[in-house]
Amino acid sequence: MSYRLLSLACLAAALALPAEACRPFGSYQFVEDAAGGLWFTEGDNNAVSRLAPDGSVTAHKLPTPNAEPSSLALDRAGKLWFVEMEGGRIGRLERSGRITEFPTTDGHPGTIAVDARGDAWFTQMAGHEASTDPHAGHGSAMVAKVGRIDAAGKMHDYRLAEGWPTSIAFARGDDRAWVSVLVPGERPRGKLLRLDRTGRWTPVAAWDNSCPGNLTLQANGRPAYSDHCRGVVGRVDGRGRLVEQTLPAGTYIQQLAAAPDGSLWFSGDEKGRLGRVDRDGKLSYLERRADDQTMAVLVTRRGEVVFSEFYNYNINRLTRAGDYVEHLVNVDERKDVREVREGEVCYVRFAARIAAKAEMDEKRAAEVRSGRFKPDGQGTEKLVEEKCLACHDARRLLLSRRSDWTPSIVRMHAYRDIRGAGALSPEDTARIVAYFNTHYGLSR
Template sequence: MATPTVREFPLTGPESGPYAITLGPDGALWFTLVHSGRIGRLDPDGTHTGHDLGDPECGPTVLTTGPDDALWFTEYKAHRIGRITTAGAVTHFDPLTPGSGPYGITAGPDGALWFTETVANRIGRIDPAGRVTGFALPIADAFPSAITTGADGALWFTLNAADALGRITTTGEVTVHPLPTRGAAPVGIAAAADGSLWFTEIGAGAIGRLDRTGEYRQFPLPDPQSRPHAVALDTAGDCWFTEWGTNRVGRLAGDGTLTEYDLPTPGAEPHGLVQGPDGAIWVALEVGALARITP
């Protein structure tokens, strides 16, 4: 194992559950507190604030910065989309399909937010005014999970139960790309500037890469039970990911070189991660903390 600087910042108890994290338009780190119905913020000087969403059971899950410089997030248990300004003003939007189980969300190239509906088996779109449209998927019970905007101007998403990636254009045309590994169960996905896509294969204990020509490459991790979950790219193009099953964070360089970092707290349950304004990698730990990794 590598020995970088790994520091944990306890912010809440495990009853709050930091889950996803992103860099906000104000230069602060914003994260969801999935178990307590709150959104957290950590500014560059270390000040932590929390924002109540009005429903402790709403299950805020994944969040992203929208084109309006607000943070948009999925509420998995409340089956709706949320928006919070950097000043803390919260708005909720009901998606097109009741009981849809929204999970992943990303800012699209068309000025709207695109999200997955895991239960409804659809991809949703919401514009900054709150107007929602939805698109059915061609494979039943595929469990669309994470979603990202590709360099090709389309939205790419993981189909966890179908062992596939999906692609949808901004006009709603869907294409499915099956993965060769049965039981790969992809979850996290991130798009690189060169047109490639990096994604976690939680069921296979591997990281996958699909380049812009459609060539697939798999990077098996040393422990097949590592359960890689979320994935993010840094400014150097390296692929970072959380290993939920082994309490580690991994990094894959473009040439496939793997480095793994142990987290200090046992059972920390690492989920989302992002490169912060300080250049370090910040990880949401469901145990109630954020971790900062400086390679």
């Protein structure tokens, strides 16, 4: 297979400019519109954006700062619905470019789906995550639920008796939701439920030692899902029956995507590979020249596989011919743009970093190899190692650069609590944020 990264024109422009730092995470999710455009999330750019078939990118900035857009869904009218994880809101982008935000209550939204009528449904955690917006979640009543926004913009809440929803999807033409649920514990329990517009929950299946999620729509119009704890992928067949396939031990699925041929592609492999489960349950991996873990994944109507990576903000595409194409996405503002119309776009300010993303400067590469943070003369690097590595591994933090580290560090409060680690004091938080902004900020 060939691996086409950049055109010569982009490289020539890039070499004349200083290197720019990589964005911390790739997009959380993709969705394809009727014209073949790909919508994706931009965390640090605080935008939902569209990669057009000609390679150009249009970003739509969000009204709420540091909203951390994640899950996306399109309705039949072409309106884009999206989740603002940190903002505690559900957003709707009209075709005109107008954005409307709907505040959620009692926690933080996670994933979103649209039913046959055009209503937007979303999952919501029970308020365990910290927020940078003191008004988001209205103080949080620790309630896990599914929310629905109807055509009039009215919010409806459907609370769960136990656990929290991990994903949501709709079978084609249906307005009853499929919801996967995790009930945490020493041996977690998983459930698959149906939810109608009246708020009635109907059990479909329940499992011990289970953590189901990643509900996604198959080519047959029915959902599929994964369950990492039990090591299976499940499908709803044409008769509405569950059919599960056991995966080899150690298989990890970050995100699941259904292909037109009935296969399921997945991201999350630690070796940077894309995984595929065929209709008979046979698992295979697609090798590629990268060591970055894949994150979001989508299979287009044409059968192309689009995916993002944890440490690289570009959009990657595997064509039907077996070629890899990397679409370049700008770091922050859309400035100094230079486009190449053959399916790729090069943003000059970011191009140098993208062209040499595997060739970091010698000092920084040594940091990543050793897993040691940059000394600041005040011992803050030791505080980082003591207080932050309970949440993320050193490589992830060393490679992840943000324009403002406040949201990431604040989220560590919740993660540390889950892992039973000591809390970050306000002084620790301020010191660590200043350290990362100085030494690992986006402008560095």
